[in-house]
Ligand SMILES: Nc1ncnc2c1ncn2[C@@H]1O[C@H](COP(=O)(O)OP(=O)(O)OP(=O)(O)O)[C@@H](O)[C@H]1O
């Protein structure tokens with residue numbers, strides 16, 4: 229186990245700023261997930277740690293020691309790739325032990341570690357098979373086995389589950405978590421799947437265009453997103469956004485005018501007149517009612533019409549048309565709601581996120 233630290237890390241490919249001033253301290257044993265849209269610099273960051281990519285500038289430390297100049301082989305890191313990179317002509321056992329044998333570790337020790345890893349990963353019955361005779365999930369486990377037996381200081385995973393179907397991905401996600409609990413190795417895991425990030429991470433690093441947008445626990449990035457990007461990236465279905473303009477700021481409150489001249493009174497004077505605001509409403513915070521629930525100053529009630537109902541089994545996603553554009557809510561699956569129904573979307577004011585339209589920053593923080 230080791231701690232890992234990044235100091236002002238940059239990576240440029242010609243004019244492309246793949247990673248821009250990346251700073252982070254990872255504690256011993258932490259499970260860190262780098263998440264963000266395609267091209268945001270996740271793999272590049274990982275590859276720089278592994279030594280597969282030159283660093284343009286900045287420093288990477290493992291246990292307080294700068295590793296920039298250390299040969300990849302000597303960094304004591306194990307990486308699992310999206311495509312697993314198994315040797316097709318070698319058996320599972322030989323694939324798992326390949327790195328150890330190359331390091332000239334005594335045979336008995338190699339044997340012991342392979343047995344241990346295959347027990348941990350449930351590969352005992354498959355050791356003599358070739359990769360071509362394995363399912364996707366089994367191949368994935370072999371790739372993990374190869375990483376585990378090396379007993380590295382740090383695990384790096386680059387979208388290791390993205391080739392698996394949804395069900396298997398879910399299962400392997402849980403296994404990944406169990407494995408981390410058991411071996412406790414410091415882990416840096418890359419994915420573009422926010423659910424994978426939320427369920428696996430001790431802390432999530434949300435990236436966009438080579439920049440870190442926020443670092444925090446799953447709970448922090450969900451409840452206290454720094455900005456509109458993080459708010460829209462974390463959570464499914466995604467947060468709804470509607471526009472408003474601050475119309476009157478007084479001593480203890482402010483009025484916000486929505487696009488259809490509906491006004492909302494907020495118990496805060498932390499705004500300025502004519503400030504353009506984006507209100508964020510999480511689908512799970514919206515209560516959908518078929519009749520008018522009466523006036524309540526602590527609740528925003530928006531008129532809408534249901535356009536699509538998506539049953540998901542345990543819950544139902546309800547997509548509505550409104551004066552503010554499309555709004556999505558989430559209800560229990562036994563709800564009486566029907567398509568084309570006129571409804572009220574109710575959100576308690578304390579659940580509403582407020583962002584400045586220009587800076588996109590969260591104003592509730
Ligand atoms: N070898 C390369 N030469 C030039 N540009 C590159 C190279 N590798 C990556 N890039 C660019 O650097 C940026 C970051 O790429 P990176 O592979 O790190 O993204 P990513 O976050 O892993 O995306 P994905 O989710 O699609 O895997 C992208 O704009 C990409 O096009």
Ligand SMILES: [Mg+2]
Pocket residue numbers: 270271272
């Ligand atoms: Mg990538």
